[in-house]
Amino acid sequence: xxxxxxxxxxxxxxxxxLSLTCTVSGGSISSGGYYWSWIRQHPGKxxxxxxxIYYSGSTYYNPSLESRVIISVDTSENQFSLKLTSVTAADxxxxxxxxxxxxxxxxxxxGRGTLVTVSS
Amino acid sequence: xxxxxQSPGILSLSPGERATLSCRASQSISSSYxxxxxxxxxxxxxxxxxxxxxRATGIPDRFSGSGSGTDFTxxxxxxxxxxxxxxxxxxxxSSPITFGQGTRLExx
Numbered sequence: 001x002x003x004x005x006x007x008x009x010x011x012x013x014x015x016x017x018l019s020l021t022c023t024v025s026g027g028s029i030s031s032g033g034y035y036w037s038w039i040r041q042h043p044g045k046x047x048x049x050x051x052x053i054y055y056s057g058s059t060y061y062n063p064s065l066e067s068r069v070i071i072s073v074d075t076s077e078n079q080f081s082l083k084l085t086s087v088t089a090a091d092x093x094x095x096x097x098x099x100x101x102x103x104x105x106x107x108x109x110x111g112r113g114t115l116v117t118v119s120s
Numbered sequence: 121x122x123x124x125x126q127s128p129g130i131l132s133l134s135p136g137e138r139a140t141l142s143c144r145a146s147q148s149i150s151s152s153y154x155x156x157x158x159x160x161x162x163x164x165x166x167x168x169x170x171x172x173x174x175r176a177t178g179i180p181d182r183f184s185g186s187g188s189g190t191d192f193t194x195x196x197x198x199x200x201x202x203x204x205x206x207x208x209x210x211x212x213x214s215s216p217i218t219f220g221q222g223t224r225l226e227x228x
Contacts, residue, residue, distance in 0.1 A: 046219055046220070047210070047219040062217075096164055098164075101170055104153070104212060105153065105212025106153075107165070107167065110166075
């Protein structure tokens, strides 16, 4: 079955850019039919959807983060990535990547998540 | 955006009891595009229910979802020890996708 794995730095300096990659195994992003999302969870808090990308490169972002977010896809590597610019301590969170439910907006499966701390 | 309010915030029950979790939306959710997830400490959320009432693959039938419009419910008919966790609802009928703040189900 499809599995997702996040990777990237666990510590980012304030005002810098957070960069994460999600590697997909057990299925091909380029086969289509699914949207690929980033979701974050602040420590001890609820979940916030960041945005998604389709294999073609089409994206949609949460308006609350849209000015700072770029999601991209690399079908040759079967990966998609997140860049969040101008980070502050408020961006400290566990970041998850997830696949949607076949064109619907629920999420299954999820990656295990990676904690990113913004601190100097 | 649609705001989802879950209640109660904390639910204390014993194994074998029935749990009823509520999720109320600030406006009607189209086509019952409402999902429920379970999250245990240190783990990613796990999809339980989508389309308000459809169980995800591999989810035991003691989990059931219902509701439409603005009011949705997740019922766990007979609590097992592994069911004590945090539960989130999520709507995907309107952009942006939003989640509720969660209900913590704890052992009494």
